[in-house]
Amino acid sequence: MDRHPVELLIEKADTAINREDFDTLMAIYAEDAVLVVKPGLEARGRDQIRKAFVAIADHFGHSLAVEQAGLVVLEAGDTALVLARTVVSATTLPPTVRNATYVFRRDPGAGWLCAIDNSYGHDLMIQDEG
Template identity: 55%
Template sequence: MPDHPPYPSPHPLHDVIAAADRAITDEDFDAVMTFYTEDATLVVKPGLNATGTEQIRRAFEAIAEHFNHSLVVTQGELVVIEGGDTALVVAETMLDWTQKDGALASATRRATYVFRKQADGSWLCAVDNSYGTDLVMSEV
């Protein structure tokens, strides 16, 4: 019998990202800010970034308004690639919301996130790019 589990445990970032998604969905922006480094960058939309927690908070407030305060964020598959105190997360990010006309809408993105491990072992997001590699296509 092998002395190791047959399947690796999920990376701790799975739980961190799930908690951040719940905070975004709940519009608990104080909680959302606890997931970011002070100098983090959020890709708001292609060509528009928010840097630093003050700008990121304002961006999330505007995003909530844009999605009629109905945005639900969840993750599908996550791949975590860790190197030293940095981790790249490639994720299937699902967005669901209610449009102004009451119709339900959804989108799935291939997001990329960069996290930094802190001295206490916790992980904070330094780059939040829910558009992932689609940013390359928006530049063409």
């Protein structure tokens, strides 16, 4: 069975993050995309998203590793919802599994682009009560 084009883009994005290839990574995002940097902090648009990824790489001592341990792509017209089991690790972070949610939209000139990158998924709804 052929893989969905969005799955291939996510794989490309993971490789770009791991290699700190931010030019390749930005080409995967829509111009008006939103990245959840952490709960309560979002980057909007390619410029902010690029700056966020540079800061994240610095924060993790350039050792960040991202990979997918499972994906489901639900497509309707020009929109694709991705439910993912994303594994994030670094030298200072043991492998952490996140139930991520991504939204892609098909652009007539550019193909599929990531519009919403939320590696925290439903965890955004969990309020810190401490």
